[in-house]
Each structure stands twice: as structure tokens, then as C-alpha cells.
Amino acid sequence: MMEIILAKELGFCFGVRRAIGLAEEALRLKKLVASLGPIIHNPLEVSRLETMGLRVIDNINELKDGESILIRSHGAPFDVIQELKNKGIDIIDATCPLVARAQRMVEFLSSEGYKVIIVGEQGHPEVRGLVSYGKGDTFVVSSLEEVPELSKEKIGIVGQTTFSLERFKEIVSEIVSRSWEIRIFNTLCDASRKRQRAVEELVDKADVIIVIGGKNSANTRRLVDIAKSKGSIVYHIESWDEVLPEWFVGKDKIGITAGASTPDWVIDKVLEKIKELCYQ
């Protein structure tokens, strides 16, 4: 009897799932909703929400009368939120709670007189938001080479939630070696690491692994690489259309995982397709 085993952690992280839930809820209440930037870097999911009525805008000046604005899980810059509040616009705040914590920590460290270093990718929407919560002396470092000379000022460190833990550790230790007093809020989220550990466990239980997610998605490809490196047979698909019946011939246990930008409904469709092929 064939068995389908799901990875213990797969697909959307808590913050993205929550943001999409808030968008759906607002749309069901017949609100007019515009999202400031795409709610997720997944065109399939964005189109699905657009058919429910969500509009995607790049700038708050594009807002129409009576429209609510959805702040996506990455958060938005402080001055944008202030402007929206001043204009009395209804805000659906889907900022990931972990990102919101990081924003508060930047604000706190800055108000306590720390020079704030945000360890993250220059220009990333979350990072642009984080920087805006600091005062003048706030800057972004994404690599060891970018760590500045530091004197005896107090340094505060906050990380982009999706930054690599390994690189965060490297950069933090370099900053620590150049300063006297350092206060760190480890704001990194372990969603990706949990998915990676889960696929390692899955390989031991399954005869074949199917990884669902964008071919260009870095975190999805990482799951593929981990399963391959452990000697597993791995199929990487973006959509249920790609599933082939010959993959299951003589296999008892089918392991399934999905990248962090893969919606539940895509995972469900893949599961249906497998059942259809195997139980027909």
C-alpha cells in the first residue's frame, strides 16, 4: 500500500500564511483592498488573490478612494505608515510579527543611543522598512567586507528575519571584535532552517521525494540539494501538471515537501494528482 508522507515543516511560513489570511478575510468582507507591492513573490498566488479583487500598487499615491491598504509581511517604512495614518486610510497590517519585533528593536536601540547596524540585504523591502525605524546613525551590512571601522560607540545589531544564520554569525562576530559594547537582537526566523531539517528526516522515511516550488526559488532548490546529497531520488516540480505516474512504480513511501513561497493549494493539487495517478 503506497503512503504519502509530508515533511514536518513545508510551504508557507507563519508570516506569509497570516498575511494571505488577512488579505482573504478583507476581500471576503467586500473591502476594496490594494497591496503595497506583491503580497508574495509567487505570481500564481498573486493572480489568485487578484481574481478575488486584490489590487497591487507600487506607491500609496495610486490608492483609490475608499480602498484599504494591505501592508505585506515584509512590513513598510515608518514614514509610509505615518502618511497613511495621517490621511486616515484603513490599514490592514499584515507585517510578520517577527518583522514587527525587529522594527521595534531598531527603534528601541536607536532611541537608546546605539548606532544601529542592520545585518541584511541592501534594498530588500524588509530591510528598507527596518532602516526607517532608526535615527540617522543606522546602516545596513550584508557581508564581512561591509563591516565598517568602529570606535568606542555603542553598537546595536538587528538582523533581517530571512538572512542566513551562518552569515549573520560571521558578521556579528566581526562587529563584536571591533567594538566595546554591543547589543544584539537575534531577529532571524528559523522557518527555512526548519524546512531543511525536515527534508533531512523525510529522506530517511521515503523512497522518493517530491519538492514543490519555483525552479528559481533559492530556498526550494536548497531542499532539492539536501535530499539529493542524502542519496534520495528527487523530483522538483512547480505545478501538479508535471507529476508523472512512472515515478511511483515500485515505490511504497512518497515524501512531499515544498518551498517557503509555495501556497497550500498548490501542494494540495499535487497530492490530489498523485492519488489520482496511483489509486485510479
Add this chain to the structure above:
Amino acid sequence: MMEIILAKELGFCFGVRRAIGLAEEALRLKKLVASLGPIIHNPLEVSRLETMGLRVIDNINELKDGESILIRSHGAPFDVIQELKNKGIDIIDATCPLVARAQRMVEFLSSEGYKVIIVGEQGHPEVRGLVSYGKGDTFVVSSLEEVPELSKEKIGIVGQTTFSLERFKEIVSEIVSRSWEIRIFNTLCDASRKRQRAVEELVDKADVIIVIGGKNSANTRRLVDIAKSKGSIVYHIESWDEVLPEWFVGKDKIGITAGASTPDWVIDKVLEKIKELCYQ
């Protein structure tokens, strides 16, 4: 014309020099002084101070009536200082100001509710002192393997002043990756690193390098290794007696450095001996 070039940084660090200065001053004022533990790990220097009248004791119970107590640069445990104060004993506090800062930081972090981790060698006198300034939740970590599992408690980190910067960085980054909120006081002293950088510069300027310091002194041997690795001719001596005239034949520039436990007067005697051999 032969020239003697001293390394930019050599010999005693600021804290040890200051401690010995305070001991000498007290002895010159005809005070009876007992040092709690050897003032420096250099028997030649300890004997010199003993001939001036300094007594070395291991326990404050050995103090004689009317004797002042000298706290060496490593500092002493909080309860020992309290007991001395309660007994009304005259304290000559030669605790290195950098060690005293580290003690204050342990006390501060502990009082602010941080679980305090002291990165340093178990049992080292400075570390025993540092631990005593924390409340119950204070412990020592000397290697990556000793980093405990940490939950969401606030972690404060202070380093033994003479700990290796590389190991401090490694341990700190591991602690950071396991906690949410970390406050670090980088209390490491750069005296050894400065001596190492100075010998690198010296190699470029001198035809031969003489390193003065104990054959068993780790920091002295490190200076020897650095000079050798840069292709220099190096002589490692403990005393002026070992200097040989043939070392200077055909050499114009003689570079001199000394480990952190080498007293000035030993360096001076070596310089005299070289001049005597070369200018006679």
C-alpha cells in the same frame, strides 16, 4: 653604524606595569605589603620585589597585623574584597582598569536580569574574580563545546581580558545564534595583538630579531614564531647572559622585542649587553 630598533610595543602591558608601580610606591613609603598571589608570573620580577620587602601570600588569613594588601592586576573575588574592607585592612588595588571594567560589566548585566556568560578560562584568577561579581546565573565558557543550550532568556557576555580574540568571536557567534537577546561587553585587551603586529613591522626594518621572554611564555613564543614565519633570523633569550657577539657580525639593524611578562629592567640589561659587545 649598527642601530638598535625597539618594537613599537613590547614588554609589560599597561595593567602589569601599573600594578608593579603601585607595589614599588607602597614599598618605598615603607609600608608592609603582602600581595595576594604572585603579582606577575615572572619569578625574576617577583624576587626583585621580595628583596624590596613584598611578601606573597595565598590567603588573606596569612596577613600580618599592620600589613597592607596588594590586589594584583588580575583582580580578586568580590567577597574577598568585602572581607578585607570589613576587617579595615588597607587595600592597594592594582586591579587592571580593564579587568575592573569587566567586573563592573558582570555586576551590571547580572543586576539587569541577564544570564551572564564569561568567556574565559575556567579557574583563571581573573575569571574567578569576574564570576564573583555576578549573581547565581553566571557561568564560564572557554570553548564552543561548552556553549549551553539557551532558550529565550536575555544573555550578557563579558570576556576575560587576555582571552584569544578569535576564540571569543567564535564562542560569541555561537551564543548569538542560540539566543534572542544578547548584550556583549567586549572587554578583551589588545596588548598581545599590538605586540604581535609590532614584531611584524620590526621584521621589515631589522636584519636580526632578538625576542626577550620566558622560554615557556606562550605570548613570547608567539612573537618568535611570527618573526620566523616572516623569514627573519630570530634569537629567543630569557636573560642578557645569553647574548652572543657573533649574532651581530655584518648586521646593521638589530630589532628587539619582549613578551608581556618581561620586565623593563631585563630589556634594559639586554640592550646594555648588546652595546657592550658591539661598541667595545
